[in-house]
Amino acid sequence: MIAGKTWREVRWMALAYLLILELLCIPVLLLWPEIYGDLQRSTLMRSLNIDFLKRIGEGVSDKREQVAYLNWCAVMLFFRSTNLVGTAAAVLLGTGLFAREREAQTFEFLLARPVSRSHVLWAKFWPCALCVTLPIFLVNASAIYWSRCIDLDLPAWELFLGSVHAASFVLLFLSLTTWISVVCRVQAHVAAWVGALAIVQIGVYLTQRIRPYSLFRLADFDWYGPILSGNTTAAQMFDPVHGPGFTTYVLAAAAVCYGLAWRALRRAEP
Amino acid sequence: MSAAAILVTDLGKAFGPRQVLRGVDLRVARGELLGLVGPNGAGKSTLLRTLLGLTAPTRGRVDVLGHDPARDSLAIRRRVSYLPGETGVYLQMTGAQFLRFAAGFYPRQQAGLQARLLDGFQLPLQQRVRSYSAGMKQKLALVAVLCPDVDLYLLDEPDRALDASVRFFLRDVLLTLKRAGKTIVLSSHHLGEVETLADRLEFLLDGVFVPSERLTHARAQLRQRPRVRLHRGAALPPGAREVQREPDGTLVIETDADPMAWLRSVPDGTVDSAEIGIPRLEDLYQLLLQHDRRDGGVG
Structure with missing residues (x-):
């Protein structure tokens, strides 16, 4: 019952999120030939002093077009679209999960239902989780088709692995937002807290000396590039002992x- | 299994330094209809929430239908239907959607009662709840709460925002539930109506129940205090003293002799209207508070 209600509340936002992701995906892939040509002629990206931008610049202007294209997809599909739009969608869906119930004075009604609180949380969480992760897989699967339109290939398995990591990262933000939504009584306060955290994290990411401490470091070009190029295997993604295991860290x-x-x-009172 | 539906011993609840419940003892028999009355902030809602396990007590022991709410709240909620003090209805749903949603949590519904309630309340079920008035929302919440076939109904101000005729209809519905053997605990501000409905009345004041003998004494005292409206320009006839003057000009008076005898003795055209023997909750509350100040504590 609660899951069905949650789904009815978030389905249109999920559709909008899917469309936005797709609209961000199509032009960056179809315009790749012109972009690649410009990148070959320009030295701007390689002359950048900021280390991660320099690595991105070198990656997307690689002499081998297929390699450059994979790096381009790592930056555009995942680092830009999924991280930013996905995170925004997770925050938008998550803020209201419980704080809106409190504002609408339905929180007590919900807690008084003959279901456990763990069920209430799960039934509200999983439809949102599906709404923020499924579009990532769908849009990235469509990228294979759009790539064929410009006579380039995207490896399906590696794309899937990249999507798994991106979905894990977005889930992290959704669960973080859900937690704050349970604690806060006002939806705007939840948005303010999570928004402030995201802005600080972006700020930390853009500051070279403290970048390793940013959450966005867990899902940036340095991870997506090796996944898409096949240099990081599924086992390495999930194995924190023998591989980097970063997806496990994000999921944890x-x-x-x-x-x-x-x-x-469990401790909340009406 | 306990013979009582509800058994509460020395229940205490504090929110920070504020003591909301201070040693409440309560026993409600199965099939009993208990009325809880008391002013705002007396602890009625907190008591009902504690019975359901929504709020953890600071001290004391609670047993509801043989279960401890602190440890087995879910088992209680499966057999209890609860109407919160704040009308909790989803504005984005239609009335029909909300009723389906609420009913989906319970295995059995009382179809006959639902038909009777819907017929009596005349709710526009195909419209979104957003468009409902406060009274309509309360009626919708009542249908959702009264229809599940459970053992115990906890109703926090079920008559809020309802007009007199609907309150009368609701009273009949609650009596039907009681006759079906259901246990009902309801809180209300309408002292007179709860009194006619409930098997027993408990008056909660500042987190403790007022002992029944004290309540009886206070009510007897209030019966000696009629409320009268004097004719314009008329003075209060001898044999009575003004205790309080209300904003609309109504006087609460205290008579030396029996109020009815005093009323019969006043000259024609002096008193426009009089109300005798119907104590109001707020008067009772004020009087008990006066007693408290005089005696130095509640209970």
């Missing part, structure tokens, strides 16, 4: 935030 952080949300909801 998401699980911790979900656990905190559950703990807060």
Whole structure:
């Protein structure tokens, strides 16, 4: 019942998010031949002093067009579109999950239903999780078709792995937002807290000396590039002992935030 | 299993330094209809929430239908239907969608009662709840709460925002539930109406129940205090003293003799209207507070 209600509330936002992701995807892929030509002629990207921008510049202007295209997709599909739009969608969907119930004075009604609080949390969380992750897979699958329109290939498996990591990162933000939504009584306060956190994290990411401490470091070009080029395998993504295991870290952080949300909801009083 | 539907012993609840419940003892038998009355902030809603396990008590012991709400709240909620003090209805749903949503949590519904409530309330179920008035929202919430076939109904101000005729209809519905063997605990501000409906009345004041003998004494005292409206320009006839003057000009008076005898003795054209023997909740509250100040504590 609660999951169905949540789905009805978020379905249009999920559709809008899917369309935005797709609209961001199509032109950057179809315009690639012109962009690649410009990149070959320009030395701007290689002359940048900021290290991660320099790496991106070198990656997307590689002499081998297929390699350059994979790097372009890593930057545009994942680092730009999924990270930013996906995070925004997760925050938008997550802020109201519980704070809106409090504002509408339906929180007590919900807690009084004969279902456990863990069920309430899960039934509200998973439709949102589906809404923010499924479009990532759909849009990236469509990228394979758009790439064929410009006579280039995108490897399906590597694209899927990249999508898994991107979806994990977006889930992290959704569970973080859900936790804050349980704790805060006003939806605007949830948005302010998560928004402020995201802005600070972006600021940290753009500051070279402290970049390793940014959440966005967990899902940037340095991870997506090797995944798409096949240099990071699925095992390495998930194995924190023998591989980098960064996807496991992201999923673990998401699980911790979900656990905190559950703990807060268990203790919540109307 | 406990013979009582509700058994509360020395229940205390504090929000920070503020003590909301201070040693409440309560026993409600199965099939009983208990009325909880008390002024705003007396702790009625907190008590009902504690019974359901929505709020954890600071001290004391609670047993509802044989379960401890602190440890087995879910088992209680499966057998209890609860109307919160704040009308909790989803504005974006239609009335029909909300009722379907609310009914989906319980395995059995009382179809006959639902038909009777919907017929009595005349709600526009195909319209969104957003367009409902406060009274309509309360009626919708009542249908959602009263229709599940459960053992215990906890109703926090079910008559809020309802006009007199609907309150009368609701009273009949609650009596039907009671006759069907259901246990009902309801809180209200309408002392007179709860009194006619409930098997027993408990008056909650500052987090404790007022002992029944004290309540009886206070009510007897209030019966000696008629409310009268004097004719324009008329003075209060001898044999009575003004206790309080209300903003609309109504006087609360205290008579030396029986109020009815005093009223019969006043000259024609002096008193326009009089109300005798119907204590109001706020008067009772004020009087009990006066007693408290005089005696130095509640209970």
